[in-house]
Amino acid sequence: MKDSSLRLVLISTPIGALGSGRGGGVELTLRSLVQGLVGRQHQLTLVAPRGSERPQGCDAVELLEVDGVDQPSWQHASEAASVEIPRNAVLPRLLDVALQRADKADALLNFGYDWLPLWITPHIQQPLFHLISMGAVTTVMGEAIEALGRWDQRRLAFHTARQASDFTLPNLPCVVGNGFDLQAYRFQPAENGPLGWAGRIAPEKGLEDAAAAAAALGDRLLVWGLREDEVYAAAVESAVPPGTIEWRGFLSTEDLQRDLGACRALINTPKWNEAYGNVVVEAMACGVPVIAYDRGGPGELIVPGENGLLVPPDDVSALAESIRRCGEIDRYACRHWAERHASQDVFSGRVEAWIRAGLAADGNITAMQ
Missing domain, CATH: 3.40.50.2000 (Glycogen Phosphorylase B;)
Structure with a gap:
Protein backbone atom coordinates (compact mmCIF):
# COMPACT_ATOMS: atom_id res chain seq x y z
CA MET A 1 0.00 0.00 0.00
CA LYS A 2 1.40 3.37 -1.04
CA ASP A 3 2.28 5.78 1.76
CA SER A 4 0.28 8.97 1.91
CA SER A 5 2.04 12.07 0.70
CA LEU A 6 3.85 14.27 3.20
CA ARG A 7 3.21 17.99 3.58
CA LEU A 8 6.62 19.54 4.11
CA VAL A 9 7.90 23.07 4.65
CA LEU A 10 11.49 23.37 3.44
CA ILE A 11 13.66 26.16 4.85
CA SER A 12 16.42 27.21 2.47
CA THR A 13 19.96 28.32 3.25
CA PRO A 14 20.09 31.90 4.61
CA ILE A 15 23.40 32.63 2.83
CA GLY A 16 21.89 33.69 -0.49
CA ALA A 17 19.00 33.35 -2.90
CA LEU A 18 18.55 29.98 -4.59
CA GLY A 19 20.18 30.23 -8.00
CA SER A 20 22.74 32.85 -6.95
CA GLY A 21 25.52 30.35 -6.27
CA ARG A 22 26.29 31.89 -2.89
CA GLY A 23 24.78 28.93 -1.07
CA GLY A 24 27.35 26.57 -2.59
CA GLY A 25 26.53 22.88 -2.70
CA VAL A 26 23.46 23.34 -0.50
CA GLU A 27 21.70 24.95 -3.46
CA LEU A 28 22.26 21.91 -5.68
CA THR A 29 21.25 19.55 -2.87
CA LEU A 30 18.06 21.46 -2.13
CA ARG A 31 17.10 21.78 -5.79
CA SER A 32 17.61 18.08 -6.39
CA LEU A 33 15.72 17.04 -3.27
CA VAL A 34 12.76 19.28 -4.09
CA GLN A 35 12.55 17.71 -7.54
CA GLY A 36 12.82 14.22 -6.05
CA LEU A 37 10.16 14.83 -3.41
CA VAL A 38 7.81 16.32 -6.02
CA GLY A 39 8.34 13.19 -8.09
CA ARG A 40 7.30 11.16 -5.06
CA GLN A 41 4.04 13.13 -4.88
CA HIS A 42 4.76 15.11 -1.72
CA GLN A 43 3.31 18.58 -1.14
CA LEU A 44 6.00 21.19 -0.62
CA THR A 45 6.30 24.78 0.52
CA LEU A 46 9.75 26.31 0.01
CA VAL A 47 10.75 29.29 2.17
CA ALA A 48 13.78 31.06 0.72
CA PRO A 49 15.52 34.46 0.49
CA ARG A 50 14.13 37.05 -1.92
CA GLY A 51 15.20 36.46 -5.52
CA SER A 52 15.15 32.67 -5.24
CA GLU A 53 14.01 30.46 -8.09
CA ARG A 54 11.92 27.30 -7.99
CA PRO A 55 13.73 24.21 -9.22
CA GLN A 56 12.93 23.32 -12.80
CA GLY A 57 9.74 21.31 -13.17
CA CYS A 58 8.48 22.25 -9.70
CA ASP A 59 5.85 24.87 -10.54
CA ALA A 60 3.43 23.28 -8.06
CA VAL A 61 5.80 24.02 -5.17
CA GLU A 62 4.70 27.05 -3.18
CA LEU A 63 7.63 29.50 -3.02
CA LEU A 64 7.60 32.05 -0.21
CA GLU A 65 10.33 34.67 -0.66
CA VAL A 66 11.64 36.46 2.40
CA ASP A 67 13.49 39.77 2.62
CA GLY A 68 16.52 40.23 4.83
CA VAL A 69 20.28 40.42 5.11
CA ASP A 70 22.22 37.28 4.20
CA GLN A 71 23.67 35.28 7.06
CA PRO A 72 27.49 35.06 7.26
CA SER A 73 28.74 31.58 6.41
CA TRP A 74 30.17 29.53 9.25
CA GLN A 75 32.56 27.99 6.74
CA HIS A 76 35.04 30.84 7.07
CA ALA A 77 34.66 31.39 10.82
CA SER A 78 37.39 30.67 13.34
CA GLU A 79 36.95 27.70 15.64
CA ALA A 80 36.12 30.00 18.57
CA ALA A 81 33.70 32.23 16.63
CA SER A 82 30.53 33.41 18.35
CA VAL A 83 26.98 33.25 17.03
CA GLU A 84 26.22 36.25 14.82
CA ILE A 85 22.82 37.38 13.57
CA PRO A 86 23.00 40.60 11.53
CA ARG A 87 20.52 43.43 11.88
CA ASN A 88 17.50 42.74 9.64
CA ALA A 89 18.83 39.22 9.10
CA VAL A 90 16.95 36.89 6.78
CA LEU A 91 17.52 33.83 9.02
CA PRO A 92 14.95 34.55 11.77
CA ARG A 93 12.52 35.76 9.12
CA LEU A 94 12.82 32.48 7.24
CA LEU A 95 12.00 30.63 10.45
CA ASP A 96 9.12 32.97 11.23
CA VAL A 97 7.48 32.42 7.83
CA ALA A 98 8.07 28.66 7.99
CA LEU A 99 6.52 28.38 11.44
CA GLN A 100 3.46 30.30 10.24
CA ARG A 101 2.89 27.46 7.75
CA ALA A 102 3.84 24.65 10.10
CA ASP A 103 0.35 23.97 11.48
CA LYS A 104 -0.74 22.71 8.05
CA ALA A 105 2.42 20.63 7.53
CA ASP A 106 3.61 17.24 8.75
CA ALA A 107 7.16 18.49 9.27
CA LEU A 108 9.66 21.25 8.59
CA LEU A 109 13.04 20.50 7.00
CA ASN A 110 15.90 22.95 7.49
CA PHE A 111 18.84 23.22 5.09
CA GLY A 112 20.56 26.17 6.77
CA TYR A 113 23.72 25.35 8.67
CA ASP A 114 23.25 27.76 11.57
CA TRP A 115 22.80 27.92 15.31
CA LEU A 116 19.31 29.44 15.59
CA PRO A 117 17.30 26.68 13.82
CA LEU A 118 19.09 24.03 15.89
CA TRP A 119 18.54 25.85 19.17
CA ILE A 120 14.85 26.51 18.55
CA THR A 121 13.97 22.89 17.67
CA PRO A 122 13.22 21.58 21.21
CA HIS A 123 11.24 24.72 22.02
CA ILE A 124 8.56 24.41 19.33
CA GLN A 125 5.71 21.93 18.93
CA GLN A 126 6.18 21.50 15.19
CA PRO A 127 8.66 18.73 14.22
CA LEU A 128 11.73 20.41 12.73
CA PHE A 129 14.33 18.22 10.98
CA HIS A 130 17.84 19.25 9.92
CA LEU A 131 19.92 18.03 6.98
CA ILE A 132 23.38 19.02 8.22
CA SER A 133 25.55 20.32 5.38
CA MET A 134 28.98 20.70 7.03
CA GLY A 135 31.14 19.19 9.72
CA ALA A 136 32.03 20.77 13.06
CA VAL A 137 33.68 23.90 11.67
CA THR A 138 33.31 25.84 14.94
CA THR A 139 32.96 24.89 18.59
CA VAL A 140 29.59 26.57 19.06
CA MET A 141 28.06 24.86 16.02
CA GLY A 142 29.46 21.50 17.02
CA GLU A 143 27.99 21.90 20.47
CA ALA A 144 24.59 22.91 19.06
CA ILE A 145 24.40 19.85 16.81
CA GLU A 146 25.53 17.54 19.61
CA ALA A 147 23.02 19.06 22.04
CA LEU A 148 20.18 18.48 19.58
CA GLY A 149 21.44 14.93 19.06
CA ARG A 150 21.20 14.28 22.80
CA TRP A 151 17.66 15.70 22.88
CA ASP A 152 16.47 13.69 19.83
CA GLN A 153 19.03 12.48 17.31
CA ARG A 154 16.23 11.42 14.95
CA ARG A 155 15.93 15.08 13.95
CA LEU A 156 19.42 15.03 12.40
CA ALA A 157 20.67 13.55 9.14
CA PHE A 158 24.10 13.74 7.50
CA HIS A 159 25.46 13.31 3.99
CA THR A 160 28.29 10.91 4.90
CA ALA A 161 29.53 8.97 7.89
CA ARG A 162 32.83 10.86 7.71
CA GLN A 163 30.99 14.15 8.10
CA ALA A 164 28.96 12.81 11.04
CA SER A 165 32.14 11.58 12.74
CA ASP A 166 32.97 15.22 13.50
CA PHE A 167 30.26 15.10 16.17
CA THR A 168 29.85 13.11 19.38
CA LEU A 169 26.40 11.56 19.07
CA PRO A 170 24.59 9.07 21.31
CA ASN A 171 23.69 6.73 18.42
CA LEU A 172 24.85 5.81 14.95
CA PRO A 173 24.11 8.72 12.58
CA CYS A 174 21.40 8.74 9.95
CA VAL A 175 23.32 9.02 6.66
CA VAL A 176 21.22 9.94 3.61
CA GLY A 177 23.97 10.68 1.10
CA ASN A 178 22.98 12.95 -1.74
CA GLY A 179 21.57 12.56 -5.22
CA PHE A 180 20.94 14.37 -8.46
CA ASP A 181 18.79 14.31 -11.57
CA ALA A 342 23.40 8.97 -6.03
CA SER A 343 20.29 9.31 -8.15
CA GLN A 344 17.62 11.84 -7.28
CA ASP A 345 15.15 9.07 -6.49
CA VAL A 346 17.56 7.19 -4.22
CA PHE A 347 18.34 10.39 -2.29
CA SER A 348 14.75 11.59 -1.91
CA GLY A 349 13.71 8.10 -0.83
CA ARG A 350 16.30 8.10 1.96
CA VAL A 351 15.20 11.55 3.13
CA GLU A 352 11.56 10.50 3.09
CA ALA A 353 12.34 7.39 5.14
CA TRP A 354 14.29 9.47 7.69
CA ILE A 355 11.46 11.96 8.15
CA ARG A 356 8.75 9.28 8.32
CA ALA A 357 10.73 7.36 10.95
CA GLY A 358 11.15 10.51 13.03
CA LEU A 359 7.48 11.37 12.80
CA ALA A 360 6.44 7.82 13.67
CA ALA A 361 8.60 7.99 16.79
CA ASP A 362 6.64 11.10 17.78
CA GLY A 363 3.35 9.32 17.07
CA ASN A 364 2.50 11.75 14.26
CA ILE A 365 2.45 9.59 11.15
CA THR A 366 2.72 5.98 10.05
CA ALA A 367 6.30 4.92 9.47
CA MET A 368 7.45 4.10 5.97
CA GLN A 369 7.17 0.35 5.25
Whole structure:
Protein backbone atom coordinates (compact mmCIF):
# COMPACT_ATOMS: atom_id res chain seq x y z
CA MET A 1 0.00 0.00 0.00
CA LYS A 2 1.40 3.37 -1.04
CA ASP A 3 2.28 5.78 1.76
CA SER A 4 0.28 8.97 1.91
CA SER A 5 2.04 12.07 0.70
CA LEU A 6 3.85 14.27 3.20
CA ARG A 7 3.21 17.99 3.58
CA LEU A 8 6.62 19.54 4.11
CA VAL A 9 7.90 23.07 4.65
CA LEU A 10 11.49 23.37 3.44
CA ILE A 11 13.66 26.16 4.85
CA SER A 12 16.42 27.21 2.47
CA THR A 13 19.96 28.32 3.25
CA PRO A 14 20.09 31.90 4.61
CA ILE A 15 23.40 32.63 2.83
CA GLY A 16 21.89 33.69 -0.49
CA ALA A 17 19.00 33.35 -2.90
CA LEU A 18 18.55 29.98 -4.59
CA GLY A 19 20.18 30.23 -8.00
CA SER A 20 22.74 32.85 -6.95
CA GLY A 21 25.52 30.35 -6.27
CA ARG A 22 26.29 31.89 -2.89
CA GLY A 23 24.78 28.93 -1.07
CA GLY A 24 27.35 26.57 -2.59
CA GLY A 25 26.53 22.88 -2.70
CA VAL A 26 23.46 23.34 -0.50
CA GLU A 27 21.70 24.95 -3.46
CA LEU A 28 22.26 21.91 -5.68
CA THR A 29 21.25 19.55 -2.87
CA LEU A 30 18.06 21.46 -2.13
CA ARG A 31 17.10 21.78 -5.79
CA SER A 32 17.61 18.08 -6.39
CA LEU A 33 15.72 17.04 -3.27
CA VAL A 34 12.76 19.28 -4.09
CA GLN A 35 12.55 17.71 -7.54
CA GLY A 36 12.82 14.22 -6.05
CA LEU A 37 10.16 14.83 -3.41
CA VAL A 38 7.81 16.32 -6.02
CA GLY A 39 8.34 13.19 -8.09
CA ARG A 40 7.30 11.16 -5.06
CA GLN A 41 4.04 13.13 -4.88
CA HIS A 42 4.76 15.11 -1.72
CA GLN A 43 3.31 18.58 -1.14
CA LEU A 44 6.00 21.19 -0.62
CA THR A 45 6.30 24.78 0.52
CA LEU A 46 9.75 26.31 0.01
CA VAL A 47 10.75 29.29 2.17
CA ALA A 48 13.78 31.06 0.72
CA PRO A 49 15.52 34.46 0.49
CA ARG A 50 14.13 37.05 -1.92
CA GLY A 51 15.20 36.46 -5.52
CA SER A 52 15.15 32.67 -5.24
CA GLU A 53 14.01 30.46 -8.09
CA ARG A 54 11.92 27.30 -7.99
CA PRO A 55 13.73 24.21 -9.22
CA GLN A 56 12.93 23.32 -12.80
CA GLY A 57 9.74 21.31 -13.17
CA CYS A 58 8.48 22.25 -9.70
CA ASP A 59 5.85 24.87 -10.54
CA ALA A 60 3.43 23.28 -8.06
CA VAL A 61 5.80 24.02 -5.17
CA GLU A 62 4.70 27.05 -3.18
CA LEU A 63 7.63 29.50 -3.02
CA LEU A 64 7.60 32.05 -0.21
CA GLU A 65 10.33 34.67 -0.66
CA VAL A 66 11.64 36.46 2.40
CA ASP A 67 13.49 39.77 2.62
CA GLY A 68 16.52 40.23 4.83
CA VAL A 69 20.28 40.42 5.11
CA ASP A 70 22.22 37.28 4.20
CA GLN A 71 23.67 35.28 7.06
CA PRO A 72 27.49 35.06 7.26
CA SER A 73 28.74 31.58 6.41
CA TRP A 74 30.17 29.53 9.25
CA GLN A 75 32.56 27.99 6.74
CA HIS A 76 35.04 30.84 7.07
CA ALA A 77 34.66 31.39 10.82
CA SER A 78 37.39 30.67 13.34
CA GLU A 79 36.95 27.70 15.64
CA ALA A 80 36.12 30.00 18.57
CA ALA A 81 33.70 32.23 16.63
CA SER A 82 30.53 33.41 18.35
CA VAL A 83 26.98 33.25 17.03
CA GLU A 84 26.22 36.25 14.82
CA ILE A 85 22.82 37.38 13.57
CA PRO A 86 23.00 40.60 11.53
CA ARG A 87 20.52 43.43 11.88
CA ASN A 88 17.50 42.74 9.64
CA ALA A 89 18.83 39.22 9.10
CA VAL A 90 16.95 36.89 6.78
CA LEU A 91 17.52 33.83 9.02
CA PRO A 92 14.95 34.55 11.77
CA ARG A 93 12.52 35.76 9.12
CA LEU A 94 12.82 32.48 7.24
CA LEU A 95 12.00 30.63 10.45
CA ASP A 96 9.12 32.97 11.23
CA VAL A 97 7.48 32.42 7.83
CA ALA A 98 8.07 28.66 7.99
CA LEU A 99 6.52 28.38 11.44
CA GLN A 100 3.46 30.30 10.24
CA ARG A 101 2.89 27.46 7.75
CA ALA A 102 3.84 24.65 10.10
CA ASP A 103 0.35 23.97 11.48
CA LYS A 104 -0.74 22.71 8.05
CA ALA A 105 2.42 20.63 7.53
CA ASP A 106 3.61 17.24 8.75
CA ALA A 107 7.16 18.49 9.27
CA LEU A 108 9.66 21.25 8.59
CA LEU A 109 13.04 20.50 7.00
CA ASN A 110 15.90 22.95 7.49
CA PHE A 111 18.84 23.22 5.09
CA GLY A 112 20.56 26.17 6.77
CA TYR A 113 23.72 25.35 8.67
CA ASP A 114 23.25 27.76 11.57
CA TRP A 115 22.80 27.92 15.31
CA LEU A 116 19.31 29.44 15.59
CA PRO A 117 17.30 26.68 13.82
CA LEU A 118 19.09 24.03 15.89
CA TRP A 119 18.54 25.85 19.17
CA ILE A 120 14.85 26.51 18.55
CA THR A 121 13.97 22.89 17.67
CA PRO A 122 13.22 21.58 21.21
CA HIS A 123 11.24 24.72 22.02
CA ILE A 124 8.56 24.41 19.33
CA GLN A 125 5.71 21.93 18.93
CA GLN A 126 6.18 21.50 15.19
CA PRO A 127 8.66 18.73 14.22
CA LEU A 128 11.73 20.41 12.73
CA PHE A 129 14.33 18.22 10.98
CA HIS A 130 17.84 19.25 9.92
CA LEU A 131 19.92 18.03 6.98
CA ILE A 132 23.38 19.02 8.22
CA SER A 133 25.55 20.32 5.38
CA MET A 134 28.98 20.70 7.03
CA GLY A 135 31.14 19.19 9.72
CA ALA A 136 32.03 20.77 13.06
CA VAL A 137 33.68 23.90 11.67
CA THR A 138 33.31 25.84 14.94
CA THR A 139 32.96 24.89 18.59
CA VAL A 140 29.59 26.57 19.06
CA MET A 141 28.06 24.86 16.02
CA GLY A 142 29.46 21.50 17.02
CA GLU A 143 27.99 21.90 20.47
CA ALA A 144 24.59 22.91 19.06
CA ILE A 145 24.40 19.85 16.81
CA GLU A 146 25.53 17.54 19.61
CA ALA A 147 23.02 19.06 22.04
CA LEU A 148 20.18 18.48 19.58
CA GLY A 149 21.44 14.93 19.06
CA ARG A 150 21.20 14.28 22.80
CA TRP A 151 17.66 15.70 22.88
CA ASP A 152 16.47 13.69 19.83
CA GLN A 153 19.03 12.48 17.31
CA ARG A 154 16.23 11.42 14.95
CA ARG A 155 15.93 15.08 13.95
CA LEU A 156 19.42 15.03 12.40
CA ALA A 157 20.67 13.55 9.14
CA PHE A 158 24.10 13.74 7.50
CA HIS A 159 25.46 13.31 3.99
CA THR A 160 28.29 10.91 4.90
CA ALA A 161 29.53 8.97 7.89
CA ARG A 162 32.83 10.86 7.71
CA GLN A 163 30.99 14.15 8.10
CA ALA A 164 28.96 12.81 11.04
CA SER A 165 32.14 11.58 12.74
CA ASP A 166 32.97 15.22 13.50
CA PHE A 167 30.26 15.10 16.17
CA THR A 168 29.85 13.11 19.38
CA LEU A 169 26.40 11.56 19.07
CA PRO A 170 24.59 9.07 21.31
CA ASN A 171 23.69 6.73 18.42
CA LEU A 172 24.85 5.81 14.95
CA PRO A 173 24.11 8.72 12.58
CA CYS A 174 21.40 8.74 9.95
CA VAL A 175 23.32 9.02 6.66
CA VAL A 176 21.22 9.94 3.61
CA GLY A 177 23.97 10.68 1.10
CA ASN A 178 22.98 12.95 -1.74
CA GLY A 179 21.57 12.56 -5.22
CA PHE A 180 20.94 14.37 -8.46
CA ASP A 181 18.79 14.31 -11.57
CA LEU A 182 21.14 12.12 -13.57
CA GLN A 183 19.18 12.75 -16.76
CA ALA A 184 20.69 16.24 -16.64
CA TYR A 185 24.20 14.76 -16.96
CA ARG A 186 25.24 13.34 -20.33
CA PHE A 187 27.72 10.50 -20.38
CA GLN A 188 30.79 11.27 -22.48
CA PRO A 189 33.21 8.44 -23.35
CA ALA A 190 36.13 10.66 -24.48
CA GLU A 191 39.28 10.01 -22.43
CA ASN A 192 41.82 12.54 -23.71
CA GLY A 193 40.41 15.88 -22.62
CA PRO A 194 41.83 18.43 -20.18
CA LEU A 195 41.80 18.22 -16.40
CA GLY A 196 38.96 19.82 -14.45
CA TRP A 197 38.39 21.28 -11.00
CA ALA A 198 35.10 22.69 -9.65
CA GLY A 199 34.00 24.40 -6.47
CA ARG A 200 33.88 27.73 -4.72
CA ILE A 201 37.17 29.55 -5.24
CA ALA A 202 38.17 29.73 -1.57
CA PRO A 203 41.18 28.47 0.44
CA GLU A 204 39.43 25.48 2.06
CA LYS A 205 38.84 23.96 -1.39
CA GLY A 206 42.57 23.57 -2.12
CA LEU A 207 42.67 24.77 -5.73
CA GLU A 208 46.38 25.58 -5.39
CA ASP A 209 47.22 21.86 -5.09
CA ALA A 210 45.23 20.95 -8.20
CA ALA A 211 46.92 23.78 -10.11
CA ALA A 212 50.37 22.66 -8.93
CA ALA A 213 49.70 19.07 -10.01
CA ALA A 214 48.46 20.22 -13.43
CA ALA A 215 51.54 22.42 -13.82
CA ALA A 216 53.83 19.52 -12.91
CA LEU A 217 52.26 17.54 -15.75
CA GLY A 218 52.37 20.47 -18.18
CA ASP A 219 48.59 20.27 -18.36
CA ARG A 220 45.72 22.70 -18.62
CA LEU A 221 43.26 22.93 -15.70
CA LEU A 222 39.69 24.08 -16.35
CA VAL A 223 38.24 25.72 -13.23
CA TRP A 224 34.52 26.21 -12.59
CA GLY A 225 33.01 27.99 -9.62
CA LEU A 226 32.12 31.24 -7.92
CA ARG A 227 35.25 33.33 -7.26
CA GLU A 228 34.46 33.91 -3.62
CA ASP A 229 37.97 35.07 -2.69
CA GLU A 230 39.59 37.13 -5.45
CA VAL A 231 42.87 37.59 -3.57
CA TYR A 232 43.18 33.82 -3.15
CA ALA A 233 42.30 33.21 -6.82
CA ALA A 234 44.99 35.63 -7.97
CA ALA A 235 47.58 34.03 -5.68
CA VAL A 236 46.82 30.56 -7.04
CA GLU A 237 47.09 31.73 -10.64
CA SER A 238 50.37 33.55 -10.05
CA ALA A 239 51.96 30.45 -8.52
CA VAL A 240 51.75 28.37 -11.74
CA PRO A 241 52.89 29.01 -15.32
CA PRO A 242 50.65 31.32 -17.38
CA GLY A 243 47.89 29.42 -19.14
CA THR A 244 47.77 26.58 -16.61
CA ILE A 245 44.41 27.75 -15.23
CA GLU A 246 41.48 28.48 -17.49
CA TRP A 247 38.72 30.18 -15.49
CA ARG A 248 35.27 29.02 -16.64
CA GLY A 249 33.09 30.79 -14.04
CA PHE A 250 29.93 29.66 -12.26
CA LEU A 251 27.78 27.77 -14.76
CA SER A 252 24.32 26.25 -14.83
CA THR A 253 24.14 22.48 -14.47
CA GLU A 254 23.44 22.16 -18.20
CA ASP A 255 26.57 24.07 -19.19
CA LEU A 256 28.77 22.62 -16.45
CA GLN A 257 28.03 18.99 -17.23
CA ARG A 258 28.67 19.54 -20.94
CA ASP A 259 32.15 20.99 -20.33
CA LEU A 260 33.01 18.80 -17.33
CA GLY A 261 32.12 15.64 -19.25
CA ALA A 262 34.83 16.40 -21.79
CA CYS A 263 37.54 16.20 -19.09
CA ARG A 264 39.69 13.12 -18.66
CA ALA A 265 39.59 13.54 -14.86
CA LEU A 266 38.23 15.80 -12.13
CA ILE A 267 40.68 16.78 -9.41
CA ASN A 268 39.23 17.24 -5.93
CA THR A 269 41.55 18.70 -3.30
CA PRO A 270 39.65 19.72 -0.14
CA LYS A 271 41.65 21.13 2.74
CA TRP A 272 38.85 20.44 5.20
CA ASN A 273 36.34 17.71 6.01
CA GLU A 274 33.91 18.03 3.09
CA ALA A 275 30.46 16.80 4.08
CA TYR A 276 29.85 15.09 0.74
CA GLY A 277 31.36 16.38 -2.50
CA ASN A 278 28.55 17.15 -4.95
CA VAL A 279 30.87 17.83 -7.86
CA VAL A 280 32.50 14.43 -7.35
CA VAL A 281 29.20 12.74 -8.20
CA GLU A 282 28.43 15.25 -10.97
CA ALA A 283 31.70 14.26 -12.63
CA MET A 284 30.99 10.54 -12.25
CA ALA A 285 27.54 11.04 -13.77
CA CYS A 286 29.30 12.33 -16.89
CA GLY A 287 31.69 9.35 -16.88
CA VAL A 288 34.61 11.35 -15.54
CA PRO A 289 36.87 9.61 -12.98
CA VAL A 290 37.78 11.60 -9.88
CA ILE A 291 41.25 11.94 -8.39
CA ALA A 292 40.72 13.15 -4.82
CA TYR A 293 42.36 13.57 -1.47
CA ASP A 294 41.28 10.85 0.94
CA ARG A 295 39.61 13.37 3.23
CA GLY A 296 35.97 13.89 4.21
CA GLY A 297 33.04 12.94 2.02
CA PRO A 298 34.93 12.37 -1.26
CA GLY A 299 37.00 9.70 0.46
CA GLU A 300 33.77 7.86 1.21
CA LEU A 301 32.34 8.20 -2.31
CA ILE A 302 35.32 7.06 -4.34
CA VAL A 303 35.91 3.35 -4.80
CA PRO A 304 39.57 3.21 -5.88
CA GLY A 305 39.91 1.65 -9.30
CA GLU A 306 36.16 1.76 -9.98
CA ASN A 307 35.20 5.43 -10.15
CA GLY A 308 38.45 7.19 -9.30
CA LEU A 309 41.59 7.16 -7.19
CA LEU A 310 42.31 8.37 -3.65
CA VAL A 311 45.47 10.22 -2.69
CA PRO A 312 46.99 10.95 0.74
CA PRO A 313 45.78 14.43 1.75
CA ASP A 314 47.99 17.35 0.73
CA ASP A 315 50.43 15.18 -1.24
CA VAL A 316 50.75 17.04 -4.54
CA SER A 317 53.32 14.60 -5.98
CA ALA A 318 51.00 11.65 -5.33
CA LEU A 319 48.17 13.67 -6.84
CA ALA A 320 50.11 14.20 -10.06
CA GLU A 321 51.08 10.52 -10.22
CA SER A 322 47.45 9.43 -9.78
CA ILE A 323 46.35 11.80 -12.53
CA ARG A 324 48.72 9.95 -14.86
CA ARG A 325 46.79 6.76 -14.04
CA CYS A 326 43.27 8.10 -14.61
CA GLY A 327 43.02 6.27 -17.94
CA GLU A 328 42.85 3.01 -15.99
CA ILE A 329 39.33 3.88 -14.80
CA ASP A 330 36.37 2.68 -16.87
CA ARG A 331 34.22 5.75 -17.54
CA TYR A 332 31.09 3.59 -17.81
CA ALA A 333 31.75 2.29 -14.29
CA CYS A 334 31.78 5.89 -13.03
CA ARG A 335 28.34 6.52 -14.47
CA HIS A 336 26.99 3.21 -13.14
CA TRP A 337 28.19 4.03 -9.62
CA ALA A 338 26.30 7.33 -9.70
CA GLU A 339 23.14 5.61 -10.92
CA ARG A 340 23.26 3.04 -8.10
CA HIS A 341 24.17 5.33 -5.24
CA ALA A 342 23.40 8.97 -6.03
CA SER A 343 20.29 9.31 -8.15
CA GLN A 344 17.62 11.84 -7.28
CA ASP A 345 15.15 9.07 -6.49
CA VAL A 346 17.56 7.19 -4.22
CA PHE A 347 18.34 10.39 -2.29
CA SER A 348 14.75 11.59 -1.91
CA GLY A 349 13.71 8.10 -0.83
CA ARG A 350 16.30 8.10 1.96
CA VAL A 351 15.20 11.55 3.13
CA GLU A 352 11.56 10.50 3.09
CA ALA A 353 12.34 7.39 5.14
CA TRP A 354 14.29 9.47 7.69
CA ILE A 355 11.46 11.96 8.15
CA ARG A 356 8.75 9.28 8.32
CA ALA A 357 10.73 7.36 10.95
CA GLY A 358 11.15 10.51 13.03
CA LEU A 359 7.48 11.37 12.80
CA ALA A 360 6.44 7.82 13.67
CA ALA A 361 8.60 7.99 16.79
CA ASP A 362 6.64 11.10 17.78
CA GLY A 363 3.35 9.32 17.07
CA ASN A 364 2.50 11.75 14.26
CA ILE A 365 2.45 9.59 11.15
CA THR A 366 2.72 5.98 10.05
CA ALA A 367 6.30 4.92 9.47
CA MET A 368 7.45 4.10 5.97
CA GLN A 369 7.17 0.35 5.25
